[in-house]
Amino acid sequence: MSAGRLHFVVGRLAQVFPVLAALLLIVVLLQQMMPGDPARVIAGPRATAEQVVQVRHELGLDRPIFEQFGRHVSNLLQGDLGTSNRTGIPITTIVGDRIGVTVWLLFGGLLVSTLLAMPAALLMALRPRSRGARICSRALTIIINCPPFWVGLMLASVLALGTGWLPVGGFGVDFGDRVRSMILPSLTIGLAVMPLLARSAAASLSQVLTADHVTTARSLGVSGWPLVRRHLLRNALPPAITLLAIQAAALLFGAVIVEQTFGLPGLGAEMITAASQRDFPVVQALTLIFGLAIIGINLLADLAVALLDPRTTWR
Amino acid sequence: MTVSPPASGPDVVVKSRASRAKHWTRSAAAWLLALTILAAVFAPLLAPADPGQLTLNQLQPPSADHLLGTDALGRDVLSRLLFALRTDLMLMVFAAGLPMLIGTLIGAVAAYFGGVLDAALRWVADIFQALPVYVLLIALVFVLGPGTQSLLVAFSVLGWVVYARLIRTEVRRVREQEYVSASYLLGLSRTAVLFKHVLPNSLRQSFVYLATDMGMALQGIAVLSFFGLGVKAGTPELGAMVSEAQLYLRSHWWLATFPGITIVILGSSVAALGDRLRDRGEVGR
Numbered sequence: 001m002s003a004g005r006l007h008f009v010v011g012r013l014a015q016v017f018p019v020l021a022a023l024l025l026i027v028v029l030l031q032q033m034m035p036g037d038p039a040r041v042i043a044g045p046r047a048t049a050e051q052v053v054q055v056r057h058e059l060g061l062d063r064p065i066f067e068q069f070g071r072h073v074s075n076l077l078q079g080d081l082g083t084s085n086r087t088g089i090p091i092t093t094i095v096g097d098r099i100g101v102t103v104w105l106l107f108g109g110l111l112v113s114t115l116l117a118m119p120a121a122l123l124m125a126l127r128p129r130s131r132g133a134r135i136c137s138r139a140l141t142i143i144i145n146c147p148p149f150w151v152g153l154m155l156a157s158v159l160a161l162g163t164g165w166l167p168v169g170g171f172g173v174d175f176g177d178r179v180r181s182m183i184l185p186s187l188t189i190g191l192a193v194m195p196l197l198a199r200s201a202a203a204s205l206s207q208v209l210t211a212d213h214v215t216t217a218r219s220l221g222v223s224g225w226p227l228v229r230r231h232l233l234r235n236a237l238p239p240a241i242t243l244l245a246i247q248a249a250a251l252l253f254g255a256v257i258v259e260q261t262f263g264l265p266g267l268g269a270e271m272i273t274a275a276s277q278r279d280f281p282v283v284q285a286l287t288l289i290f291g292l293a294i295i296g297i298n299l300l301a302d303l304a305v306a307l308l309d310p311r312t313t314w315r
Numbered sequence: 316m317t318v319s320p321p322a323s324g325p326d327v328v329v330k331s332r333a334s335r336a337k338h339w340t341r342s343a344a345a346w347l348l349a350l351t352i353l354a355a356v357f358a359p360l361l362a363p364a365d366p367g368q369l370t371l372n373q374l375q376p377p378s379a380d381h382l383l384g385t386d387a388l389g390r391d392v393l394s395r396l397l398f399a400l401r402t403d404l405m406l407m408v409f410a411a412g413l414p415m416l417i418g419t420l421i422g423a424v425a426a427y428f429g430g431v432l433d434a435a436l437r438w439v440a441d442i443f444q445a446l447p448v449y450v451l452l453i454a455l456v457f458v459l460g461p462g463t464q465s466l467l468v469a470f471s472v473l474g475w476v477v478y479a480r481l482i483r484t485e486v487r488r489v490r491e492q493e494y495v496s497a498s499y500l501l502g503l504s505r506t507a508v509l510f511k512h513v514l515p516n517s518l519r520q521s522f523v524y525l526a527t528d529m530g531m532a533l534q535g536i537a538v539l540s541f542f543g544l545g546v547k548a549g550t551p552e553l554g555a556m557v558s559e560a561q562l563y564l565r566s567h568w569w570l571a572t573f574p575g576i577t578i579v580i581l582g583s584s585v586a587a588l589g590d591r592l593r594d595r596g597e598v599g600r
Binding site: 018022027033161283287290 | 438441442443445446447449450451453454455457458459530533534537538541542543544554557558561564565568571572574575578579581582583586587590
């Protein structure tokens, strides 16, 4: 590994620490921002005054904010995310039970959005002035403005309620049922993420298209699919990875929406349910988990680009 | 809010048939937007009934009395739709406009005066950029409780950074232009030059982004309200209307369909206007 790339890897890893600290600080501060007494809210509506005092003491809410911060971090390092104040179940158990569904959905969404975005991106990059590309670009503007929860309902009412082919919601028990119950949610989330992916991919493809080595290849008579496969896609990969990571936030947020719409028992649906039932510890822990996931994905993407592209240097 | 406006393709310089077609659809978008704004502004005059009025005519199909039928509480859907448009349009403008105002002020002052301020802004912006904005939006709106005010606070807290970044780059570019040095020679103070000459010439990118941001704010507001975390219960709002219609999807499909289409029209026409603004800027440069 060259000195420039090594410098990048070290610099990028070091950059993660202030971001992690900021995320933790925000998650702890969320407690302070709640209107009213956080101990009262966390103890739940039926708690007595003594219980509230006890909760306040147990959670260290009567201590200074820096001490709370330290305590939170040390709990996390020991793998303790707290317990739900609605059910009393440890949050680590809830996360373990539900993370599988979210991962299924993310992969489904990734698959659908890539399949939908790539033809559109190729069309817009290779024939930017064609009628097809213009229609495509206009369609993307409209699709991006379709609220995913509404698209989900519309798809469910046409494809599931109308025909009975697919389940309207829920997560099946065996493999076949699970695949079937993932079709509509994956389609919904894929449609939501696809326009951004298509536009970003088209932009990086058309940048690659004007590169010198492509002009040379063209002048040597390479065209069509061999040109795309051998000279374009490979060079478009590093920017595409970066863009994919930027969309990770959108995909995760999409998962929150889609899971709740289709009644899939994943982490996102849990966050919305917890929020609507004022279950603060769960919302807090899930904010942290989603945050860590997004920070981690971005880090991995940057490191992957550094590996793929030998020209990478720090700043 | 973290998404930067995508780069556009080659631009309209020659008036080909295709570019006229492009022009035509975008004016269609402008007309649609104008129509939506008018409908929202004059909602109290246009609405055939009080949007909050409960009646016993529940779940009526569309008829001459109720053009879009009535909902599960017997309220006139057309009236609710018009008032919801008003809510969403207003929230969308402020949920993107307030962050723009805050971010532009912070970014312009930091970039123009430079030094520690600028370094601090860069540091904060780098961290913010890496944070999961959408997830924090849900968490923030949750702790603040439902309502217009907490929506606007949450969008402002999380949204200002992009504008601060955009304006920072532009101010640093404009600051070096000759007419800025000329204003100093004419004896204007640094603050006066910033607000009279530098800022107005640095705003284009921010306005282009504003259009994208308004679309995203609309989506955010609608989805939060759909989950019952956004506007207060009972407020006419498009996402909340879709949510209320969920149970009647099989028998009363139009209840969920029309508010959704309204969101798509509002969002797309604002986005198309933003594209137009961006393209004009590129031709001008």
